[in-house]
Amino acid sequence: MLKDHPTMCLSPKYLSPKSQQTCLQLFKAQTYNTKDIQEQLHLVRLVSIDDSPCVYLDPKDKLQIFKSNNAICVALQKHLTKEQK
Known part of the structure; x- marks a missing residue:
């Protein structure tokens, strides 16, 4: 679910530690729906x-x-600045 809706990762204090780790991994590996973040x-x-x-x-x-x-x-x-170039 986080992979398709990464905007949920923008409020990690409301996520479980495991979900926070998943968010970090998604952003580092750039394996998330970038359209969701770009629209936001x-x-x-x-x-x-x-x-x-x-x-x-x-x-x-x-x-x-x-x-x-x-x-x-x-x-x-890191991912967004790379995407802008």
Whole structure:
């Protein structure tokens, strides 16, 4: 379910430790439905992990990242920045 709906991973504090680990693995391996995250990003322009900002789209639709120590956020940032190039 997380693979098809990775936006659930954006609130890991509400997930079990096993689900949090699954989210991290999905983002690191880039084996998730990227359309789900892209739609979220274009809709709200800011993606946060729990309450910490992770990535956002600036007014020119250029992806910007926030410095983060959250492993899920860092994995997501790496994939999204790679996808933008």
